[in-house]
Amino acid sequence: MMTNFFQEHSGTLHVENVALPDIAAQFGTPCYVYSRAALTAAAREFQTELCDTVDLVCYAVKANGNLAILNLFARMGFGFDIVSGGELARVLAAGGDAAKTVFSGVGKTVAEMEAALSAGILCFNVESASELNVLAATAARLGKIASVSLRVNPDVDAKTHPYISTGLKENKFGVPFDEARSLYRQAAAMPSLRVTGIDMHIGSQITELSPYREAAEKMLLLVRLLEVDGITLEHIDIGGGLGVRYRDEQPIPLTAFAQMLREVFAGRSKRLLMEPGRRLVANAGVLLTRVLYLKPGDSKNFAIVDAAMTDLIRPTLYEAWHPVSVVTLRQGVAEKIWDIVGPVCESGDFLAQARKFALREGDLLAIGAAGAYGMAMSSNYNARPRACEVMVDGSEIAVIRAREEIEKLWEAERILPK
Ligand code: LLP
Numbered sequence: 001m002m003t004n005f006f007q008e009h010s011g012t013l014h015v016e017n018v019a020l021p022d023i024a025a026q027f028g029t030p031c032y033v034y035s036r037a038a039l040t041a042a043a044r045e046f047q048t049e050l051c052d053t054v055d056l057v058c059y060a061v062k063a064n065g066n067l068a069i070l071n072l073f074a075r076m077g078f079g080f081d082i083v084s085g086g087e088l089a090r091v092l093a094a095g096g097d098a099a100k101t102v103f104s105g106v107g108k109t110v111a112e113m114e115a116a117l118s119a120g121i122l123c124f125n126v127e128s129a130s131e132l133n134v135l136a137a138t139a140a141r142l143g144k145i146a147s148v149s150l151r152v153n154p155d156v157d158a159k160t161h162p163y164i165s166t167g168l169k170e171n172k173f174g175v176p177f178d179e180a181r182s183l184y185r186q187a188a189a190m191p192s193l194r195v196t197g198i199d200m201h202i203g204s205q206i207t208e209l210s211p212y213r214e215a216a217e218k219m220l221l222l223v224r225l226l227e228v229d230g231i232t233l234e235h236i237d238i239g240g241g242l243g244v245r246y247r248d249e250q251p252i253p254l255t256a257f258a259q260m261l262r263e264v265f266a267g268r269s270k271r272l273l274m275e276p277g278r279r280l281v282a283n284a285g286v287l288l289t290r291v292l293y294l295k296p297g298d299s300k301n302f303a304i305v306d307a308a309m310t311d312l313i314r315p316t317l318y319e320a321w322h323p324v325s326v327v328t329l330r331q332g333v334a335e336k337i338w339d340i341v342g343p344v345c346e347s348g349d350f351l352a353q354a355r356k357f358a359l360r361e362g363d364l365l366a367i368g369a370a371g372a373y374g375m376a377m378s379s380n381y382n383a384r385p386r387a388c389e390v391m392v393d394g395s396e397i398a399v400i401r402a403r404e405e406i407e408k409l410w411e412a413e414r415i416l417p418k
Pocket residue numbers: 060062063081104105164201203204205239240241242275276277278279314318372373
């Protein structure tokens with residue numbers, strides 16, 4: 001499958017040294033299975049390849065906010081990119097460093113700003129003039145100084161799926177490039193704010209380097225104009241968005257990314273930050289699921305599995321293609337073209353379409369590259385408890401999130417007294 005941490009031994013798919021059927025037997029399905037070695041390898045690649053260009057890598061918590069994963073990255077010295085008070089609380093609960101945390105997002109509430117100011121985060125990535133005013137007022141009320149960076153929309157095409165493209169004028173994100181300079185001047189005049197940086201994020205699952213280069217050059221142009229205005233920034237945050245391989249995409253090699261940064265930022269003394277999510281976790285996790293029923297038909301053959309769009313919504317939402325492997329290869333079963341679908345009452349509830357497999361009921365399937373935006377986007381639709389999450393480390397298995405208990409689903413609900 002994706003990396004050498006997910007490999008077949010004697011006809012059965014393993015995660016590191018653990019056979020996936022053993023995990024299914026012990027913890028049930030559906031179950032997210034992560035490889036600690038894969039996570040560490042992905043993180044180390046960032047540290048090695050970007051050591052002389054990027055000063056702080058802030059992992060985008062939204063990709064996968066499990067405490068065990070955040071804690072691994074925190075222990076390796078990573079910072080975090082958060083988009084809510086909930087993510088801030090997660091980072092702190094996982095032992096992350098607030099002083100290495102940046103706060104992105106178009107809709108920060110006053111309560112979230114207060115929590116982040118109290119925690120002492122590194123920087124607010126501000127996305128509008130109104131937000132800037134609310135932040136200034138909130139910081140003044142608390143007697144704090146908020147470090148701010150404006151998220152500037154560079155209006156470049158990241159050439160990715162429209163739902164995950166963010167750097168075009170028509171997207172809701174960031175401050176328009178042409179308005180940024182005057183907003184910086186306003187920010188610099190507000191006593192409760194300290195203008196420290198500039199931020200961009202042009203989209204996600206990007207596989208071309210040129211949009212990054214184009215956007216980074218625009219940022220630098222703005223940095224120079226601001227210097228003319230007497231505003232000197234300390235850091236430039238180039239966002240996240242680095243793509244991974246799901247099918248046949250060619251991800252940007254980190255060496256090439258680092259080289260681009262060296263070229264664009266040559267001779268600059270600014271600290272460089274970035275906010276990768278997917279690239280750190282996607283290929284470190286699979287979703288393990290069992291075939292409940294086979295339903296061959298005239299026009300389509302359906303393999304109904306126990307995982308659903310509630311566990312992994314990317315295929316439904318983005319028509320995303322995830323690799324699927326049969327965990328234990330079968331002899332003596334005819335190959336057919338199958339749609340892999342879940343039990344949820346929606347025609348859009350599919351995990352994969354038109355894949356050729358030799359399948360029997362009861363077989364296990366591993367849906368690959370599921371470490372990013374899998375569990376993080378899961379839901380309880382159809383009163384489905386969320387899957388269990390386990391982390392494999394060599395021959396050991398740790399439960400990092402127990403399977404959700406059904407009663408917990410309505411714990412906060414109340415029946416009317418009359
Ligand atoms: N920084 C900001 C401000 C972001 O909005 C995002 C992602 C990231 C960093 C991290 O981007 P990454 O390195 O993971 O591409 N649910 C979609 C992806 C949505 C991404 C949203 N923003 C998916 O499953 O493809």
